[in-house]
Amino acid sequence: MTSLWLDPAPAIPTDGPDSPRSFDEIVVGGGLTGLVTAVLLARAGRRVGVLEAREVGAVTTGNTTAKLSVLQGAHLQTVLHRTDGRVLRGYVEANLAGQRWLADYLQANGLPVQVRDAVSFASTPDGRSTVEREFEVAREAGLPVTFGEASDLPFATFGAVRLAGQLQLDPMDALAALAAELRSLGGVVRTGVRMTGVRVGRPVRVRTTAGEFACERLVLATGIPTLDRGLYFGKLRANRSYAAAYRTDAPLPTGMYLSVDAPTRSIRTAPDPDLDAPNPELLLVGGYGHEVGREPSPAGRAAALDRWAHEVWPDAVQTHRWSAQDYETPHGVPFVGWLPRGRGRVHLATGYDKWGMTNAVQCGLTLAGDLLGGLPDWARTLRHRVTLPRAIGVGIGINAAVAKHYAVGWARAMTRDLPAAAPREGEGSVGRARGAGDGRGWFERMPRPTAVSTVDGVTCRVSGICSHLGAIVTWNDAEHTWDCPAHASRFAADGRLLEGPAKRGLARRPA
Template sequence: MTTPSVPQGPSLWLERPDIIETDGWRDGLAADVIVIGAGLSGLATALTLLEQGSSVVVLEARTIGAVATGHTTGKVSLLQGSQLSTLHKAVPRELLEAYVAANRAGQDWIRRFAETEQVKIEARDAVTYAATDAGAPTIEAELDTASSLGLDITALSTLELPIDITAAVSLPGQFQLDAVDLLAALTRAVRRAGGIVVTGVRAKDVDSGTPCTVLTERGDVRGDRVVLATGMPFLKRGAQFATIQAHRSYALAYRWDEPALTGMYLSVDEPSRSIRDSEQPDGRYLVVGGNDHRVGSGGPTTPRVADLAQWTTTTFGVSEETHSWSAQDYRVSDGLPHFGPIAPGEERIFVATGYNKWGMANGAAAGLSLASQLAGAPLDWASALRGRVPTASAVKSTLSAGATVAADLAKGWVGAELSGVPDDGPAEGEGIVVRDGVKPVAICRVDGVVSRTSAVCPHLEGIVAWNDVERSWDCPLHGSRFRATGEVLEGPAVTGLAG
C-alpha cells in the first residue's frame, strides 16, 4: 500500500495565520433566533436575519468553517456535474426549476456580498466532462436538461487540461473563491450588524418551548426560533435521518507554476475528479478532489488518497504536494436540499442540510430561504422546495437508505461479537473493533499510544469503523466522527465515545 506523501490536515483554505475574531461566551445569551453552526449556511442565515431586523446568536462547536465549508473546493456554479439531469429524472419539473432558482439566488447573493466586502472571486467557466464512453450519455443528458432550463451551456470537444475526453459541456459566468475568506468576511459582517458569534461551544439539545432553549456545554441560550446549520441535524426528531446519507471525499493541493486555468472541472466518471486552481498569497495551487464513499464504509481510506495522488501526478506532472484533506457532505434521497422545519408542523426549529456536494450556492440559498420563512414571507422557490411531496423514486431511495443503515447496524454488532481482543493490539496507525465482555470496544494505536474506547456511537448506537488516513473513528449510520481517543469531531453525535 502506498502511503500518502502529506498527512491529512487542514485544507488549503484553513491553513493560514489569519485569526477570525469572534465573541466570548457569556451567561444569559438570548436572541430572536439562535443559529447553530458557523459555516456558510449558518452565517448567511444569520446575516440575512440581522438585515431583516432580528437579533441573532450564532453558536459553533469548533471554529469558523471547521467542518464542511472550510474543506469545500469553493466552486459556485449552476452547472453541478450531472446534478440537473439526475434531478430531471427524479423530481417534477417545478421542483427542478425551484432548485435552479435557489442556486441562482444563492450564487447571486455570494457574488454581491463578495463584491461589497472585497472578497476575491475568480471567474471561471464550469465544465462537466466524461473521459469514458460510458460517461458520454450523461454529458448529453446534462446538455439537454441545462439547455431546457435556459442556461447558456455549450458542448466541448477538448479541454485545456491534459485529459482525453469523450464529451464535455461548459457554462460560462461561474466563479470560484477561497471559502474561508468568505467566512471571515461573513463573520465580520454578522458582528458589525449586531450579531453575536461564539465558537468553541457545542450545542447538545434543544427544548422547543416558549422560548426555545438551546442546551450547551457552557449553559443555556434562549431564542424564539432555532436554526440547525450543522450538516446532519443533531436532534433525534424529524425525518432527516431516514432520507440523508453522509459521504466523505478527499482533496489534494499541489504547487502549480502553469498559467491560471480558465475553467473549473468535474468528471461524471467513477471515481470522480474535481479540478480547480487557486491563487494564494504565496503562489498558485492545483486542487484535485475525488474518491467519494459513504462515511464509515468502503474499506481502508489510505488507498483512496494514494490513488488520487497517483492520478494527479501522472496526469498533470506535478510533484510538490502541499496539502491533503477530507470533506463531508450529505445526500438527500430525492437529491434536493432541506431548507425548512425539522419536522412537519414544527415552526420553531429549522434545518439546512442535504446539499449533495454543492454547498456554496446551496448554503447561501439556505440563508435566504430560512430568513424568508422565519419572516413569514417565503420566497416562491423556497415554498416549492419546502412543500414538496416525496416522489416514488425518493421513497424507494429512502427505503434503500434505511435498509443500508439497518444492515450497517447489524453488521457492526455481529462483526464485533465475532472478534476477540488480540494479544498485541493493533499495529501503528491501525484500529480494530472487538468484543471485550458485553459490548464492542474500539482499540487503535496512534503515534505509539494505544487508545481504547467504546465502539458504540452515542447517537443511535451504530458501531464505528476505523478511518486509517484520518486516524478517526467514523460511524456508518449517520456520519458522526470521533478522534482516536474518542472525542467527537463532527455530529450528529454531541458526545464522544465512552471510555
C-alpha cells in the same frame, strides 16, 4: 489533513462567555449557511447568536473545493429524474439566487473571486451519454450551456458541457466577512459551544456544553441536524470525498472541471498563498468519494487520487490534502424549513450533496424568508415538491444499507476478540473486550465492543458503539478517526465527537 483554506485560516474574532445568552434567534453552526442566515436576520434588527461546536468554518465550509457553480456535474439530471421539470427549474433558480447573493457580497466587501467556466466532462466513452443528457437538462432549465470538448485538460475526454461565468473563491474570506458584519450589527458568535439538547417552548431552551441559552426561534445549520426529531439521519446518505493542492510548473487548466463518471474527479486552480512561488496558482484535485464508515481503506482512496494527479502532472508537489463530508437527500434537493415536532420554532437546512456554496446561500435566503416573511417563489416551488416513487426507492435503499451495517458491524464486533498487542501506528480495530465496563457487576464484566487505535504513539481504547443510535464504528485510516457507517457520526481516536448527529463522544475504556 488540513485544507488550503484553513492553513492558515484568517483570525475570525468571536465572543466570550460573558456575552448575552438570550436572543430572538439562535443559529447552531458557524458555516456558510449559519452565518448567511444570521446576517440576514441581524440586518432586519433581530438579536442573533451563533453557536459553533468547534471553530468558524471548521467542518464543511472550510473543507470544500469552493466552486460557486450552477452546473454541478451530472446533478441536474439527478434532480429531474427524482422529481419533475417544475422542481428542476426551481432548483436552478434557487442556486442562481444563492450564487448572485454571495458574488455581490464578496464584491461589496472587496474579497477576491475568480470567474471561470464550469465544465462537466466524460473521462470514458461510456460517460458521453451522461454529459449529453446533462447538456439537454441544463438547457431545458434555462442555462446558457454549450457542448464540446474539454480541450485544455492534459488527458483525453469524451464530451463536455460548459457554463461560462461561474465563480471560485476562498470560503474562509466569506466567513470572516460575514462574522464581522454580524458582530457589527450586535450579533454574537460563540465557538467551542456544542448543543446537547433542546426544550421547545416559549422561549426555546438550548442546552449546550457551555450552559443554557434561550431564544424565540432556533435554526439548525449543521451539516446534519443534531436533533433526532424529524428523523433526518434516516433520510440522508453521507459521503466523504478527498482533495489535495499541488504546485506544478505545467500549464494549468483554465476552468472548473468535474467528471460525470466514476471515479469522480474535480479539477480547479487557486491562488498560491506563497507569493514567491514560480507559478501564481495551485492545482486543486478532488474526488474519489465513498459512503462514510463503509470503505475498508479511506487512505487507499486518498492515495488513488494522489497517484492519478501525478500521472497527469508528474512534477506536482502536494502542499495540502483534506476531506469533507456531504449529505445527499433522496430527491437531490436540500431539506430546508421547519423541523417536525418543533412547534414552528425550530428550523433546519441540510442535504447539499457536495454543492454547498450555492445551496448554503439559497437555504440561508429561504430560512430568512421563513423567519422574516417574504419567501422567494423558487423556495415555495421546492417546498411543495411531490415525493415520487424514484425518490422513495432511494430512501428505502438508504435505510436498507443502514440495517445491513448494523447487523454486520455487531456480528463482527462480538465474534472477534481484540488482539492483546496494541495496534501499530495509524491503525485501529474493533472487537469484544471482557471487563470493558468500569463496575464490578456481572453486566460490567460482559464482553463489550471496544475500539482501540494508536495515533502519534498514543494508544486509546474507547467504546466501539456509536453514541448516536448504537451502530459499531469503523476505523478511518486516512484521517485516524472512528466513523459510524449508519448515520455518519465521526469521532477522534480518543473518542471526542467531531461531527454528525451524535451529541456526545465515545466513552473511554480502561486499558
